[in-house]
Amino acid sequence: MAELAIELIGVNKRFGEVHANKNISFGIRKGAIHGIIGENGAGKSTLMSILYGYYQADSGSIRINGQEQRIRSSQDAIAKGIGMVHQHFMLVDPFTVLENIVLGAEEGVSLESSLAAARRHLAELNRDYGLQVDPDAIVGELGVGSQQRVEILKALYRGADVLILDEPTAVLTPQEADDLFRILRLLKQQGKTVILITHKLREVLDITDAVTVMRAGEVVGQVVTAEVGKEDLADLMVGRKVNLQLNKTPAKPGKVVLSVSGLNLVDERGVALLKDVGFELRAGEIVGIAGVSGNGQSELLEVLSGMREATSGSVNFNGTELSTLKTREPKAAAYRKLGIAHVPEDRSREGLVKDLATFENAILGQHNDKSIRRGWLFNRQAIVERCRRFIEEFDVRPALTHRRIGLFSGGNQQKVILAREIHANPQLMLIGQPTRGVDIGAIEFIHQRLLQLRDEGKALLLVSVELDEILALSDRIIVMNAGAISGELPAAEATATSLGLLMGGHK
Numbered sequence: 001m002a003e004l005a006i007e008l009i010g011v012n013k014r015f016g017e018v019h020a021n022k023n024i025s026f027g028i029r030k031g032a033i034h035g036i037i038g039e040n041g042a043g044k045s046t047l048m049s050i051l052y053g054y055y056q057a058d059s060g061s062i063r064i065n066g067q068e069q070r071i072r073s074s075q076d077a078i079a080k081g082i083g084m085v086h087q088h089f090m091l092v093d094p095f096t097v098l099e100n101i102v103l104g105a106e107e108g109v110s111l112e113s114s115l116a117a118a119r120r121h122l123a124e125l126n127r128d129y130g131l132q133v134d135p136d137a138i139v140g141e142l143g144v145g146s147q148q149r150v151e152i153l154k155a156l157y158r159g160a161d162v163l164i165l166d167e168p169t170a171v172l173t174p175q176e177a178d179d180l181f182r183i184l185r186l187l188k189q190q191g192k193t194v195i196l197i198t199h200k201l202r203e204v205l206d207i208t209d210a211v212t213v214m215r216a217g218e219v220v221g222q223v224v225t226a227e228v229g230k231e232d233l234a235d236l237m238v239g240r241k242v243n244l245q246l247n248k249t250p251a252k253p254g255k256v257v258l259s260v261s262g263l264n265l266v267d268e269r270g271v272a273l274l275k276d277v278g279f280e281l282r283a284g285e286i287v288g289i290a291g292v293s294g295n296g297q298s299e300l301l302e303v304l305s306g307m308r309e310a311t312s313g314s315v316n317f318n319g320t321e322l323s324t325l326k327t328r329e330p331k332a333a334a335y336r337k338l339g340i341a342h343v344p345e346d347r348s349r350e351g352l353v354k355d356l357a358t359f360e361n362a363i364l365g366q367h368n369d370k371s372i373r374r375g376w377l378f379n380r381q382a383i384v385e386r387c388r389r390f391i392e393e394f395d396v397r398p399a400l401t402h403r404r405i406g407l408f409s410g411g412n413q414q415k416v417i418l419a420r421e422i423h424a425n426p427q428l429m430l431i432g433q434p435t436r437g438v439d440i441g442a443i444e445f446i447h448q449r450l451l452q453l454r455d456e457g458k459a460l461l462l463v464s465v466e467l468d469e470i471l472a473l474s475d476r477i478i479v480m481n482a483g484a485i486s487g488e489l490p491a492a493e494a495t496a497t498s499l500g501l502l503m504g505g506h507k
Ligand SMILES: Nc1ncnc2c1ncn2[C@@H]1O[C@H](COP(=O)(O)OP(=O)(O)OP(=O)(O)O)[C@@H](O)[C@H]1O
Pocket: 015, 018, 019, 020, 038, 039, 040, 041, 042, 043, 044, 045, 046, 047, 407, 408, 409, 410, 411, 437, 439
């Protein structure tokens, strides 16, 4: 049997009443790609944060290459050969790749000599691992896929033998994800150990050698990937049978609810973010907007939800021209009153107030709703009661109305936002990345709920970087590239490849 790179033995971690890691024990083989999967809140990130020295375990021990080690900080983890690529990159945008890589790893030598040595070392790493990163490129000007490669380079430069990647493909196109996997396979070939946290079972099956499955803080399975299928993994994760196939009947589109034409948005630096965007959306249909992040989809949602003013163009919602709408309140509030709900892409910044309790978040944007007021005052009991219903219907875990929402895992936060927005009974729902970072059980639930809304006659505009999601839910698909619409396809005719090409700007 191959040696173990990492062994976790009886690791426990509590955050107050939440037992995030319960007596976790398992090993990771040297030179393997090891997947860690589990529902939201299962404890994956906590465990990896312990391994990377962010948190200290309450009890238990860690062996690296057979030696028991205490990892007191991230610097300590790096010194012991563990590197981590986070979901949110930790790079300095105005610096070059080379400067980013040297930053913090100068080790007392002069910057000049360390830069020259780093350049040589970088060229070797680039060659050995097929990373193809230009050392002189400005990081802020690189695409997401390249920035991720810079993070990998940074970890390798610091001597990582074990590389932890936390949901690395969440922001990548299918082509970029394939490229990342090529790199991970090269790392494996060269004897590196890779730990991959992901919610995507297809990736787990494609690339990992073994998988650890976590549920509610515990390890509930440790399997050899070649011996299992997608359904086995899904069932293990969720603890019940999961229906991976969506039950979707053909749409019955009704009247036009949203009509957008000639929409342009130019930012304060004169950069065109939206270019002559136009489309229609009908009641009872889901239109998906596919695209690599940063190609105008976010700005489109911002304009349609009233958070940002377009430079020119027309947005007509149910006969009301929104671009010239006169209101005394903020536009976003006025749009809500007209019947537009919004599930924002960045849920923690725009969808929630992290320091407020769940019940307070359950009514954001709906403060004028008479059923939760007593004259000028709020009816606190009614608000908590409404929140309790949301928690029950959407299976929010833990089921605590007064817990700070920021302490919930991403998937559970998303359920609270969806419950709130659906409760407003809108005619149009603008939905950004509905299942980003959300586990498979919750995705199943959210997808069914969105289809149900469609079948009830709502119009849904769905922005997602997940092509599988766009393909599964949409009736029509619009692709955006560089701020413009690069194509439109009926969902039945679209494939990941045809969309991927349009996303890259190929017509
Ligand atoms: N700093 C913290 N303070 C309090 N509770 C926390 C903290 N970090 C995590 N938790 C709680 O610990 C549990 C495990 O969270 P963790 O982030 O490890 O799960 P996860 O499996 O990584 O979930 P996800 O897939 O959503 O990223 C959750 O209930 C979470 O709310």
